[in-house]
Amino acid sequence: xxxxxxxxxxxxxxxxxxxxxxxxxxxxxxxxxxxxxxxxxxxxxxxxxxxxxxxxxxxxxxxxxxxxxxxxxxxxxxxxxxxxxxxxxxxxxxxxxxxxxxxxxxxxxxxxxxxxxxxxxxxxxxxxxxxxxxxxxxxxxxxxxxxxxxxxxxxxxxxxxxxxxxxxxxxxxxxxxxxxxxxxxxxxxxxxxxxxxxxxxxxxxxxxxxxxxxxxxxxxxxxxxxxxxxxxxxxxxxxxxxxxxxxxxxxxxxxxxxxxxxxxxxxxxxxxxxxxxxxxxxxxxxxxxxxxxxxxxxxxxxxxxxxxxxxxxxxxxxxxxxxxxxxxxxxxxxxxxxxxxxxxxxxxxxxxxxxxxxxxxxxxxxxxxxxxxxxxxxxxxxxxxxxxxx
Amino acid sequence: xxxxxxxxxxxxxxxxxxxxxxxxxxxxxxxxxxxxxxxxxxxxxxxxxxxxxxxxxxxxxxxxxxxxxxxxxxxxxxxxxxxxxxxxxxxxxxxxxxxxxxxxxxxxxx
Numbered sequence: 001x002x003x004x005x006x007x008x009x010x011x012x013x014x015x016x017x018x019x020x021x022x023x024x025x026x027x028x029x030x031x032x033x034x035x036x037x038x039x040x041x042x043x044x045x046x047x048x049x050x051x052x053x054x055x056x057x058x059x060x061x062x063x064x065x066x067x068x069x070x071x072x073x074x075x076x077x078x079x080x081x082x083x084x085x086x087x088x089x090x091x092x093x094x095x096x097x098x099x100x101x102x103x104x105x106x107x108x109x110x111x112x113x114x115x116x117x118x119x120x121x122x123x124x125x126x127x128x129x130x131x132x133x134x135x136x137x138x139x140x141x142x143x144x145x146x147x148x149x150x151x152x153x154x155x156x157x158x159x160x161x162x163x164x165x166x167x168x169x170x171x172x173x174x175x176x177x178x179x180x181x182x183x184x185x186x187x188x189x190x191x192x193x194x195x196x197x198x199x200x201x202x203x204x205x206x207x208x209x210x211x212x213x214x215x216x217x218x219x220x221x222x223x224x225x226x227x228x229x230x231x232x233x234x235x236x237x238x239x240x241x242x243x244x245x246x247x248x249x250x251x252x253x254x255x256x257x258x259x260x261x262x263x264x265x266x267x268x269x270x271x272x273x274x275x276x277x278x279x280x281x282x283x284x285x286x287x288x289x290x291x292x293x294x295x296x297x298x299x300x301x302x303x304x305x306x307x308x309x310x311x312x313x314x315x316x317x318x319x320x321x322x323x324x325x326x327x328x329x330x331x332x333x334x335x336x337x338x339x340x341x342x343x344x345x346x347x348x349x350x351x352x353x354x355x356x357x358x359x360x361x362x363x364x365x366x367x368x369x370x371x372x373x374x375x376x377x378x379x380x381x382x383x384x385x386x387x388x389x390x
Numbered sequence: 391x392x393x394x395x396x397x398x399x400x401x402x403x404x405x406x407x408x409x410x411x412x413x414x415x416x417x418x419x420x421x422x423x424x425x426x427x428x429x430x431x432x433x434x435x436x437x438x439x440x441x442x443x444x445x446x447x448x449x450x451x452x453x454x455x456x457x458x459x460x461x462x463x464x465x466x467x468x469x470x471x472x473x474x475x476x477x478x479x480x481x482x483x484x485x486x487x488x489x490x491x492x493x494x495x496x497x498x499x500x
Contacts, residue, residue: 205440
């Protein structure tokens with residue numbers, strides 16, 4: 001064989017070996033599972049997707065209060081598990097001087113006030129949605145985020161999140177992220193206020209607050225205005241869904257792959273550096289590492305989450321509700337993974353472009369926002385080009 | 391597809407729930423003190439799963455054992471916002487607390 005021929009043979013062998021090692025694998029598309037599922041796990045993932053997309057009706061447990069009739073109604077773009085255009089309403093009472101600073105208004109049906117009712121409840125109570133009680137001091141609209149990669153966020157050890165917190169700004173960088181905690185003392189990480197500690201809880205609770213479909217983990221029906229459900233409006237005995245259905249749904253959500261970031265071109269590489277220089281990466285931490293306690297396909301991985309899963313003061317203009325220890329102006333750093341798939345931004349979808357979203361950052365993020373405003377046009381464009389690769 | 395999904399939901403909704411799920415609420419709950427009314431002997435604790443939040447009401451007697459970090463505590467020392475573990479049961483249809491352990495004192499907002 002001639003020397004060029006030998007060289008080509010060696011190169012082809014190398015490519016083949018790399019492909020066998022996984023380097024030629026197609027990056028996961030929205031709605032795909034993470035890599036490493038067995039055949040049986042892949043089947044379970046697919047069964048979970050059917051459950052996630054299943055539509056409920058009153059005869060199968062829907063309502064009497066609800067926001068949606070299927071998980072997939074709100075998490076659908078560009079694939080099942082993605083974002084949605086539905087906006088829901090939360091309300092709480094914040095009393096800074098009271099012993100319990102944040103009252104989630106549970107006795108009045110809070111903190112999630114469902115926007116739809118079944119025909120039976122409408123006939124019984126003459127309401128079209130659950131009214132917010134006068135005791136509420138804040139209302140917050142919440143857009144439907146994608147849940148892609150949430151299993152990886154769930155697999156980040158508490159210690160990794162706590163290590164990023166700096167509640168007194170001891171390092172003097174102007175950023176004082178702090179953890180939120182659930183009612184039982186566990187560290188929170190899910191939801192726009194980082195209140196929910198675990199994906200399993202997030203999923204089981206969502207069946208109840210979004211669809212009023214009770215299940216073994218959360219067997220009590222949503223109570224209209226905090227009162228007992230009127231007789232005859234909730235025909236299915238509780239729990240309305242069994243554990244297997246919850247487990248299937250949880251399996252699907254847990255193993256949904258995060259969107260693979262796009263390849264960085266030169267401008268985006270510049271933008272990545274500018275993003276860091278502006279201070280954005282202090283809260284939107286580029287990478288978190290999952291722990292060894294997670295399921296094998298989620299174990300010991302770097303996830304390009306672009307969040308610290310802590311709450312930060314975002315300023316008075318964004319302030320809405322409190323939740324747990326989070327004050328009205330504190331929000332969890334929104335994960336930026338999958339940002340390029342989104343069409344609306346911020347916790348309530350008020351921004352229609354990434355640039356608008358940056359402009360809306362206040363509080364601790366105001367200095368970074370101001371530095372972004374002051375960038376030369378080329379660096380500004382580079383920053384946006386980088387963000388559009390996530 | 392819609393028919394398939396309806397059949398699956400119907401099956402899963404109507405299938406018998408595991409026995410554990412049909413039992414009464416567990417005797418131990420961990421949550422945050424919402425209110426404590428010493429006069430009426432009533433403690434309300436916030437609990438929940440995900441964003442499905444609930445308030446559990448329990449009867450408490452003034453003599454109930456209350457502890458924190460191994461030391462005993464008067465019931466009146468409990469504050470809204472404290473994270474507590476309550477061991478209790480059901481008597482005459484209402485929940486009763488037998489002992490309370492304060493796990494974390496109220497952190498409050500900053």
